[in-house]
Amino acid sequence: MDVKELYKKKDDFYGKKVTLEGWIRNHRKQKEFGFIDFSDGTCFSHVQIVYDQSLSNFEEITKLMVGSAIKIEGILQKSEGKGQEFEIKLLSYELLGDCPKECPLQPKRHSNEFLREIAYLRPRANLFQAVFRVRSVAAYAIHKYFHKRGYLYFHAPLITASDCEGAGEMFQVTTLDLNQVAKTGKVDYAKDFYGKKAGLTVSGQLEAETFAMAFKKVYTFGPTFRAENSNTKTHASEFWMIEPEIAFCDLEQLMDIMEDFLKYIVSYVLKHAKEEMDFFDRYVEKGLKDKLNKLLESKFTKVTHEEVITILKNANVSWEFPPEYGEDIAKEHEKYITDYFQGPVFITNWPKDIKAFYMKQNSDQKTVAAVDLEVPGAGELMGGSQREENYEKLIKRMEELHLNKEEMQWYLDLRRFGGCTHSGFGMGFERLLIYLTGVENIRDVIPYPRTPGNCEF
Amino acid sequence: MDVKELYKKKDDFYGKKVTLEGWIRNHRKQKEFGFIDFSDGTCFSHVQIVYDQSLSNFEEITKLMVGSAIKIEGILQKSEGKGQEFEIKLLSYELLGDCPKECPLQPKRHSNEFLREIAYLRPRANLFQAVFRVRSVAAYAIHKYFHKRGYLYFHAPLITASDCEGAGEMFQVTTLDLNQVAKTGKVDYAKDFYGKKAGLTVSGQLEAETFAMAFKKVYTFGPTFRAENSNTKTHASEFWMIEPEIAFCDLEQLMDIMEDFLKYIVSYVLKHAKEEMDFFDRYVEKGLKDKLNKLLESKFTKVTHEEVITILKNANVSWEFPPEYGEDIAKEHEKYITDYFQGPVFITNWPKDIKAFYMKQNSDQKTVAAVDLEVPGAGELMGGSQREENYEKLIKRMEELHLNKEEMQWYLDLRRFGGCTHSGFGMGFERLLIYLTGVENIRDVIPYPRTPGNCEF
Numbered sequence: 024m025d026v027k028e029l030y031k032k033k034d035d036f037y038g039k040k041v042t043l044e045g046w047i048r049n050h051r052k053q054k055e056f057g058f059i060d061f062s063d064g065t066c067f068s069h070v071q072i073v074y075d076q077s078l079s080n081f082e083e084i085t086k087l088m089v090g091s092a093i094k095i096e097g098i099l100q101k102s103e104g105k106g107q108e109f110e111i112k113l114l115s116y117e118l119l120g121d122c123p124k125e126c127p128l129q130p131k132r133h134s135n136e137f138l139r140e141i142a143y144l145r146p147r148a149n150l151f152q153a154v155f156r157v158r159s160v161a162a163y164a165i166h167k168y169f170h171k172r173g174y175l176y177f178h179a180p181l182i183t184a185s186d187c188e189g190a191g192e193m194f195q196v197t198t199l200d201l202n203q204v205a206k207t208g209k210v211d212y213a214k215d216f217y218g219k220k221a222g223l224t225v226s227g228q229l230e231a232e233t234f235a236m237a238f239k240k241v242y243t244f245g246p247t248f249r250a251e252n253s254n255t256k257t258h259a260s261e262f263w264m265i266e267p268e269i270a271f272c273d274l275e276q277l278m279d280i281m282e283d284f285l286k287y288i289v290s291y292v293l294k295h296a297k298e299e300m301d302f303f304d305r306y307v308e309k310g311l312k313d314k315l316n317k318l319l320e321s322k323f324t325k326v327t328h329e330e331v332i333t334i335l336k337n338a339n340v341s342w343e344f345p346p347e348y349g350e351d352i353a354k355e356h357e358k359y360i361t362d363y364f365q366g367p368v369f370i371t372n373w374p375k376d377i378k379a380f381y382m383k384q385n386s387d388q389k390t391v392a393a394v395d396l397e398v399p400g401a402g403e404l405m406g407g408s409q410r411e412e413n414y415e416k417l418i419k420r421m422e423e424l425h426l427n428k429e430e431m432q433w434y435l436d437l438r439r440f441g442g443c444t445h446s447g448f449g450m451g452f453e454r455l456l457i458y459l460t461g462v463e464n465i466r467d468v469i470p471y472p473r474t475p476g477n478c479e480f
Numbered sequence: 481m482d483v484k485e486l487y488k489k490k491d492d493f494y495g496k497k498v499t500l501e502g503w504i505r506n507h508r509k510q511k512e513f514g515f516i517d518f519s520d521g522t523c524f525s526h527v528q529i530v531y532d533q534s535l536s537n538f539e540e541i542t543k544l545m546v547g548s549a550i551k552i553e554g555i556l557q558k559s560e561g562k563g564q565e566f567e568i569k570l571l572s573y574e575l576l577g578d579c580p581k582e583c584p585l586q587p588k589r590h591s592n593e594f595l596r597e598i599a600y601l602r603p604r605a606n607l608f609q610a611v612f613r614v615r616s617v618a619a620y621a622i623h624k625y626f627h628k629r630g631y632l633y634f635h636a637p638l639i640t641a642s643d644c645e646g647a648g649e650m651f652q653v654t655t656l657d658l659n660q661v662a663k664t665g666k667v668d669y670a671k672d673f674y675g676k677k678a679g680l681t682v683s684g685q686l687e688a689e690t691f692a693m694a695f696k697k698v699y700t701f702g703p704t705f706r707a708e709n710s711n712t713k714t715h716a717s718e719f720w721m722i723e724p725e726i727a728f729c730d731l732e733q734l735m736d737i738m739e740d741f742l743k744y745i746v747s748y749v750l751k752h753a754k755e756e757m758d759f760f761d762r763y764v765e766k767g768l769k770d771k772l773n774k775l776l777e778s779k780f781t782k783v784t785h786e787e788v789i790t791i792l793k794n795a796n797v798s799w800e801f802p803p804e805y806g807e808d809i810a811k812e813h814e815k816y817i818t819d820y821f822q823g824p825v826f827i828t829n830w831p832k833d834i835k836a837f838y839m840k841q842n843s844d845q846k847t848v849a850a851v852d853l854e855v856p857g858a859g860e861l862m863g864g865s866q867r868e869e870n871y872e873k874l875i876k877r878m879e880e881l882h883l884n885k886e887e888m889q890w891y892l893d894l895r896r897f898g899g900c901t902h903s904g905f906g907m908g909f910e911r912l913l914i915y916l917t918g919v920e921n922i923r924d925v926i927p928y929p930r931t932p933g934n935c936e937f
Contacts, residue, residue, distance in 0.1 A: 025696065025697075027629055027630050028630075036645075037645055039684050041733075044727075044728040045696070045728075046902070047693050047898075055887075058920065062695050063727075063728075064632075064694050064727075065630050065696050065697065066693035077606055081754075082748045088897045090897055091550055092727075092728075092898045092900040094728075100745070112618035117507065119728075119899075119900040119901070120869070120898050120899035120900045121898075122897045122898040123897075124547075126896070126897040126898075126916070127879075128605060142692040143687075143890040143891075143894070144690075144897065145892070146691050146694035147693070147694040151694075152694065153689070155632065155634070155695070156632060156695075158633075159627075159633040160631045161635050162623075162635075163623060163633065165629045166619075166620060166623050168900050170616075170620045171483050173482055173485075174520050175521075175612065175613060176615075176616040176617070176620065177612070177616070177617075177927060178703075178720060178926070178927055179704050179927070179928075180718065180927065180928040180930060180937070181718060182639075182651075182705075182717070182718050182930050182935060183935065183937075184935040184936070185937075189863075194639075194654065194655060194673065195653070195654050195655065195656075195658070196651045196652070196653055196680065197651065197652050198651060198652065199652075199658070201652070201656070201658070201661055201667045202655070202667055204658055204661050204662050204667075205661050205664070205665045205666055205667050206665070207662070208660050208663070208665060209662055210658045210659055210661075210664045216651065216707055216709075216717065216928070216932060216933075217932070217933060217934065217935035219935065220496045220935045221935050223653065228712045228937060230600075230927065230928060233600040233603065233937070236610070236925065236926075237521050237603035237604040237605070237608075237609065237830050238500070238522070238601075238603065238609075238612070238613075239482065239520050239521045239522050240482075240522065245702070245703065246635075246638055246702065246703065248639075250655045252673075253573070260639070260673065261637065261638060263635060267843075269553075270521075271501040271520075271576075273934050282779070284839075319918070350761070371878065398661065400746075403625045407722065412577070429513050433600040434935055436600070436601075437600070438577075439579075439580065439583070439602075440546050440577075440579045440580075440583040440585070440601065441504075441547045441549045441577050441578075441579040441583075442549060442576075442577035443501070443549040443576040443577045443585075445575070448640075469635070470634060470635060470636070470637065470639040470687065470691065471636075471687060473637060473639050473674070475673060475674070476674060476675045477637060478640065478641040478673065478675075478676065478678050480637070480673035480687060480690070
């Protein structure tokens with residue numbers, strides 16, 4: 024039986040014999056009795072196992088090491104101790120896998136930095152039990168949200184020969200033998216696996232658009248890559264992204280979907296990972312649950328980029344980065360704006376020169392129908408846009424930016440063959456997890472994070 | 481409103497005005513009236529839109545091109561024609577995006593080969609509407625199956641510096657400038673993104689084991705890569721895989737999970753993609769639904785590899801590849817065995833020399849606790865094993881196979897620190913889709929397939 028199941032059905036088992044398999048997370052022994060803190064990882068709660076001298080192998084049991092895998096049989100009974108509703112009175116046990124003292128994970132406070140070095144053991148620690156269970160619950164919530172609303176789950180290709188968006192930040196993928204390249208002094212892409220230069224995608228959006236033109240509502244949820252040499256708390260070179268794309272949907276409708284989607288996920292995780300969220304609230308970010316509940320209750324504000332700059336310029340603040348019309352905003356501005364509106368803010372109609380080529384050009388000739396969602400305590404959590412559906416305007420923009428039109432003819436052709444108003448947004452999954460858990464470093468919400476110089480396990 | 485919603489709530493809308501946005505999939509016009517075959521891609525069923533000369537713009541409407549995006553208003557009414565329950569009597573329309581004749585996708589029979597060349601348009605064709613909707617439904621079923629049973633969804637890393645399993649079949653991932661490598665004649669991995677040679681993973685299993693040792697039941701569902709230069713109907717260089725890993729689970733229990741899992745997915749898809757499955761049954765593989773229903777009713781047989789070879793040797797068949805104890809079996813053998821047992825067959829206890837290093841060594845010193853599931857009409861659909869949990873045996877096996885122990889110390893250490901009996905299996909998602917849809921070529925169940933020489937879109 025799983026511990027999770029036992030918690031659900033405990034009332035059926037009081038006074039009865041139960042069998043569990045799992046690990047010793049802590050062990051307190053006294054002269055005449057002992058307590059084993061037991062977990063099988065199926066839920067955040069542990070089970071207390073009590074034993075006493077009446078067992079013939081009492082001495083042997085007291086020697087069981089923290090971290091060991093054991094199978095136990097015992098009687099479920101109400102607990103008289105504090106901190107747990109029930110406990111199991113041990114009848115017998117079997118040692119399945121010992122855990123010697125040299126195990127680097129011990130039942131004490133380790134730093135997150137140290138735990139990263141033993142990433143293969145850290146999921147056994149409380150913090151990571153909570154983090155990765157929330158990661159799993161949130162992923163399920165995302166699939167459920169879209170599935171129930173009729174979206175098609177679209178698997179975007181990861182290896183791509185197009186570098187339209189990723190110039191300079193793409194990993195190259197090759198089967199050429201680099202030593203051979205060095206030896207011969209020649210790079211012959213005709214001999215590479217795909218017969219040309221290929222790399223890892225930075226976004227599945229362009230391909231998702233082709234599916235939105237056939238299924239109306241689609242979403243991607245998969246890995247994406249950035250070969251960006253940034254060693255910050257929020258950058259990883261491999262991360263998961265969610266990119267919905269919706270036909271017959273303009274920027275206004277898109278913002279409604281973004282708000283509804285985010286509230287659904289937050290609410291789902293609060294409800295379905297209750298213990299984990301309590302843990303984060305208590306030990307990781309005080310006030311986390313208040314922050315999330317406040318988000319659920321707030322109506323998101325919609326303002327234009329121009330209005331935001333005006334507000335920032337009028338603010339009585341000495342900015343590190345002075346705000347400017349036509350320019351991007353900095354972290355300090357994001358924070359000011361969400362404080363100013365006391366809640367999440369959609370910033371729309373961004374200067375076209377700082378946004379991507381595919382965004383719909385507004386009639387002012389200066390801005391595009393893009394939107395960033397700024398969330399208190401998270402900064403920019405999602406970004407999206409209405410896509411340019413006008414063939415001529417899109418071509419002209421690609422020419423201005425010296426993008427390869429021939430390579431992108433299929434993308435352009437979506438505008439020639441039954442094109443329509445359509446919009447989409449992207450959300451980095453790890454950015455959401457940082458927001459949901461209060462954990463600050465992206466390295467701690469990815470099972471095996473990849474960052475410059477780090478590709479362990 | 482989505483067409484899917486209209487089908488569900490049609491009884492509420494008879495005689496009422498409805499508004500739809502979507503695409504013209506076919507258009508028959510006669511002198512006094514016309515029929516538009518309309519779809520918005522939210523479900524397999526189309527909607528028939530009828531119009532007649534009473535509309536002042538009748539002539540204009542007759543000129544609407546197949547493939548165009550339109551918005552229509554009309555009255556929902558019972559249909560007198562055959563083939564549909566209801567139709568919409570057109571009141572007005574708006575052309576959202578025209579579709580000129582040069583659109584390469586036309587309402588006629590195209591070959592699958594041609595459709596691959598226009599993969600950005602093929603999701604609009606009936607076959608691919610069905611294929612990719614089943615892909616999405618099956619993916620959801622997989623997440624649902626594991627989630628409901630308490631499995632943790634684990635995102636395995638895709639970029640890896642370990643090549644334990646993938647020797648020779650791995651793509652290399654690099655940020656080194658190949659032209660620079662050619663020019664200088666030097667490969668300096670210290671300057672590569674991760675400071676060492678890295679590649680794309682061929683399996684997330686080893687990392688999944690680390691999480692099973694913390695969460696008991698986990699699964700991966702993500703992309704994997706093979707740089708294998710095979711141009712066959714069943715090989716792609718980028719595909720999605722499902723890899724569950726379960727602690728405190730032996731080979732017998734694993735087979736029960738494999739059977740239960742497969743039956744759940746097949747049953748879910750039959751139920752939730754009814755129209756699509758009818759379509760495949762009628763146009764792609766006659767008898768498909770019978771095949772799948774038979775699987776649901778059958779109890780899977782369990783036999784050892786040795787027993788299988790004996791059966792094959794005793795068969796009155798002149799084999800192209802003569803069966804041998806200690807060797808792998810061929811496609812012709814797989815087919816014979818599922819025919820012989822008239823249903824799915826688990827083949828267990830494989831010769832250790834043809835299986836992976838991490839599989840549990842049986843006491844006969846010759847075989848390992850591995851299992852392949854052979855399914856009528858699909859061949860090998862899943863493969864799994866109990867994992868070797870004995871540290872010394874695992875080390876010895878790695879030494880015999882000249883594998884890098886130092887690099888894999890973390891994997892070995894799982895056996896030192898609270899190790900236990902554990903098992904897992906893998907299933908190629910596309911192989912399942914080929915089985916579920918009857919579509920023969922893996923290139924036709926992946927949105928943008930990657931194969932040797934092919935990396936388009």
